Amino acid sequence: MLLDSFEPIHGVLLCEGEDIDPSLYEAEVSGLSQEELEEIRRLHASDTAIDKEKDSIELRLAKLCLERNIPYLGICRGSQVLNVACGGSLYLDVEKELSKNCSVGQKVEHIDYDNYDGHRHVVKVVENTPLHHWFKDSLEEEKMDIWVNSYHHQGVKRLAERFVPMAFAPDGLIEGFYDPDAYNPEEGKFIMGLQFHPERMRKPDSEEFDYPGCPSAYQEFVKAVIAYQKKLNSSISVPKALKLDQEMEKKRKKIVRSFSLAKNIYTTGRGTHLVNESELEIGADFLQSNTALSLQQEKRLKQMGATVRNGGSYIERLKMNEEREKAAKNVMGKMSVEQLSDLMSFYHMMEQICSEVLERKLNGIVHEELGS
The missing domain is CATH 1.20.5 (Single alpha-helices involved in coiled-coils or other helix-helix interfaces)
Incomplete structure (x- = not known):
């Protein structure tokens, strides 16, 4: 599988992109006419170009994170992928589906192509959520409002059961959610989706963030990734070095010395008269007992019920049989x-x-x- 080449995965940050194929989340009846659907495709041509291969890869990636509790931060499309991966659904078009049931004061413009990065709309932060913790110093008393950027025409319609909302737009659209049972950055737990881009929420012509809490999502995500990596590494058992008993260790040293002496004789060209032959015989015996048989010999040995390790006597018989076979072929070659x-x-x-x-x-x- 493609994802196997990226193992081990310590965290996933999934960002923007095209609309997710509606068939993947069994799109509920939207009530949109064919004319409205055509208008959506015309207004959001780049977003409505479905990429099924990308959908497949990203959904599998999200499910992998959920299965293994790998830290996951979904931004914009990434949050929608996370919701769909857990059984949630999306609005095919927020403006046309959600705005129908909203009063004038509740309607929200979720994308403005003429003011792409500068466009903002207000969201209400849910108390006692990570988002509340990150932006609490910027929240006015009893308002719980912050202004976020917005680059989407789709959004969460039915939130998957495992998630809890962290923010709502005035029209009721969920702008952020997380899994409270899978959120503890210090322990490597982080499963979250944000519809907006905190990293782009900066003041005009400046690198300064709109709010001090904007970088927090990424900081906590990175903290979780590092903790998850440490946890994963600590769970991998390192095999202990093989320890030989004293007798085996003595044999090993003798064999190593035998090979070392043989190497010196070969490289220096000196004769064996300067070496104790018994020391060389140790290495020779080891080689003889561990020399691999040919595949044909091994196959025949196994067929005869022998093991490769104790096949010395059978090799002689094989040679005899091979000679007989050769002689038989010579005789048959002369037959009519x-x-x-x-x-x-x-x-x-x-x-x-x-x-x-x-x-x-x-x-x-x-x-x-x-x-x-």
């Missing part, structure tokens, strides 16, 4: 077609006879066992 045909018929007949006799013997053994 008629002679070879007769020989094949003979062995076929012998095979049938052996099979019948073997079957009778086996049946006899079974009857004897049943009789006893």
Whole structure:
């Protein structure tokens, strides 16, 4: 799978993009006419160009985070992906679906192409949520309002059950949500979606944020990613080095010395008269006992019921059989077609006879066992 190449994943930050394919969240009846749908496609041409491959990858990524409790921060489309991944749904078009039921004072413009980065609308922050904690110093008493940027024409319609809203627009649209059971940055837990972009909420012609709390979402997300990574690393058991008993350690050292002596003889060109031959024999014996057999030999050894480790005696028999096979081929090569045909018929007949006799013997053994 594509995502396997990115393992291990310690956190996912998913941002903006096109509309999610409505078929992926079983779009509820919107009540929009065909003319309205065509108008939506015309007004938001770049957003309504569905990318099914991207949808598939991002939804799988979100579900992976939910399965493993990997920190996830969804911004704009990323928040919609998170909601859909958990069984929620979206408005096909917020203005046309939600505005129908709103009074004039409640209507909200969620996207302004003429004032793209400068456009803001108010949201009401829900008390005792992470968003409230981040922006509490900027909230006026009893108002709980902040102004956020807005770049979307779709949004959360039915919030998935596991999530809790953190902010609402005046028209009732959920502008932020999180999973309270999966939120503790210090412990590596962070599952959240924001419809707005805090990183872009800056004062005109300045790098200064609109509110001191704007960077907090990213700071807490990074904190969770680091904690999750540490937790993941600590859970991976490092295998301990193999410890040999004293006897095995002595053998190992002798073998290593034997190879070292052999290497010196080879590289320096000196004779073996300066070396104790018994020390060289240790390495030679080790090599002989651990030399791999050819695939053909190994296959035949296994067929004969032998193991590779104890196959020394069988190798001699294999060599003998190979010589016999070679001799037989030489003899058959000189035989005529008629002679070879007769020989094949003979062995076929012998095979049938052996099979019948073997079957009778086996049946006899079974009857004897049943009789006893």
